[in-house]
Amino acid sequence: MERISQKYRPKVFEEVIGQDLVVRTLINAIKTKRISSGYLFAGPRGTGKTTLARIFAKALNCENLLNDYEPCNQCQNCLEINQGKFLDLIEIDAATHRGIDQIREIKEAIRFAPTTGRYKVWILDEAHMLTIEASNALLKTLEEPPSHAILILATTDPRKLPETIISRCQIFEFKRLNLSQIQKRLELIAKNEEIEITPEASFSIALASEGAMRDAESITERIFSLGVKKIDEKILEKYLGWISFQKIDEFFDLFLNKKTDLALSFINKIYENGNDLDYFLVYFLNYLRNLYFLKINSNLEKIISFSLPSEQIKIFLKKRNLVSLETLKKMIELFLRAKRELKISPLPLLPIEMAIIESCHVF
Ligand SMILES: Nc1ncnc2c1ncn2[C@@H]1O[C@H](COP(=O)(O)OP(=O)(O)OP(=O)(O)O)[C@@H](O)[C@H]1O
Numbered sequence: 593m594e595r596i597s598q599k600y601r602p603k604v605f606e607e608v609i610g611q612d613l614v615v616r617t618l619i620n621a622i623k624t625k626r627i628s629s630g631y632l633f634a635g636p637r638g639t640g641k642t643t644l645a646r647i648f649a650k651a652l653n654c655e656n657l658l659n660d661y662e663p664c665n666q667c668q669n670c671l672e673i674n675q676g677k678f679l680d681l682i683e684i685d686a687a688t689h690r691g692i693d694q695i696r697e698i699k700e701a702i703r704f705a706p707t708t709g710r711y712k713v714w715i716l717d718e719a720h721m722l723t724i725e726a727s728n729a730l731l732k733t734l735e736e737p738p739s740h741a742i743l744i745l746a747t748t749d750p751r752k753l754p755e756t757i758i759s760r761c762q763i764f765e766f767k768r769l770n771l772s773q774i775q776k777r778l779e780l781i782a783k784n785e786e787i788e789i790t791p792e793a794s795f796s797i798a799l800a801s802e803g804a805m806r807d808a809e810s811i812t813e814r815i816f817s818l819g820v821k822k823i824d825e826k827i828l829e830k831y832l833g834w835i836s837f838q839k840i841d842e843f844f845d846l847f848l849n850k851k852t853d854l855a856l857s858f859i860n861k862i863y864e865n866g867n868d869l870d871y872f873l874v875y876f877l878n879y880l881r882n883l884y885f886l887k888i889n890s891n892l893e894k895i896i897s898f899s900l901p902s903e904q905i906k907i908f909l910k911k912r913n914l915v916s917l918e919t920l921k922k923m924i925e926l927f928l929r930a931k932r933e934l935k936i937s938p939l940p941l942l943p944i945e946m947a948i949i950e951s952c953h954v955f
């Protein structure tokens with residue numbers, strides 16, 4: 593089976609989700625034919641850097657642009673780029689090819705005119721991983737590139753790149769995708785694959801993927817591969833060890849009812865069942881966060897700019913009257929601390945148990 597992340601990698605600008613400013617600027621460059629020789633695509637993993645670098649390379653070399661900017665995906669050059677065998681698009685992973693030899697190769701090859709295309713494009717992934725030597729060589733290349741050559745550096749960590757390199761590139765900042773963007777995309781993919789996904793499930797996956805579309809897709813792929821026809825919270829719990837919204841809500845009720853002992857046994861049971869404690873904390877913190885914002889302003893969606901499943905909103909609206917802002921704030925602090933300590937604690941449950949006990953004091 594073709595991987596979801598490959599099958600659904602956008603092939604035209606139009607298909608890219610979010611990154612509006614980046615997309616608009618790149619389209620404009622194509623339209624006005626004002627092309628720089630160095631680009632820096634910086635931002636979190638799985639948000640479209642490689643994808644857009646390829647679309648841009650395609651648009652630069654397409655023989656049949658649609659609307660003067662969109663690659664046709666039908667001409668020889670477009671097809672070859674999509675198949676990864678276009679001679680004038682060279683992708684180098686700097687994480688595995690960190691040394692000076694790679695950059696020397698670029699320096700040699702850059703002088704020659706493109707083989708079939710108009711532009712020769714290098715995509716240098718994880719550019720911050722280059723050795724200092726290699727970076728210096730790269731700098732020379734960026735200083736006086738021939739007009740047919742374009743270098744696109746992609747990195748998740750631009751602060752590790754030398755200032756001298758950054759200053760020679762046009763910089764594009766990629767953003768994390770928001771929850772509803774990821775949710776919508778997942779729903780579209782599921783529909784295409786003829787698999788049903790509930791809004792609660794797509795929401796949970798979006799939450800777990802922390803703004804990276806690739807992560808959301810690979811989680812979804814894991815579940816697809818089980819051969820299920822419907823993805824809901826039960827499936828996520830059964831196969832990924834995630835906790836459903838309903839369970840999280842029940843957990844919160846234990847605090848409202850001052851049932852410290854039950855809250856402790858709840859979390860112990862979750863642990864024994866092999867559920868994912870990290871995911872549990874993220875989901876519970878998000879629950880507290882939503883309540884907290886709702887206390888401040890009932891127009892939750894305007895503040896945090898994503899749409900919750902409507903069933904959840906109803907529950908939050910009821911719950912917010914039962915707890916004070918001060919209590920919520922304290923609880924968030926306590927569980928944030930538990931989240932931080934989860935990884936380093938010799939007893940994984942202990943930080944959460946402490947947070948539970950201390951939370952019960954503030955209710
Ligand atoms: N903005 C986006 N719109 C639509 N799909 C996206 C977007 N970003 C990522 N994806 C999906 O995630 C996959 C991986 O994206 P991509 O390779 O472009 O990420 P990246 O930013 O280069 O990540 P990395 O820093 O890990 O290299 C794509 O094949 C695509 O399916």
Ligand SMILES: [Mg+2]
Nearest residue numbers: 641642717746
């Ligand atoms: Mg990439």
Ligand SMILES: [Zn+2]
Nearest residue numbers: 654664667670
């Ligand atoms: Zn084309």
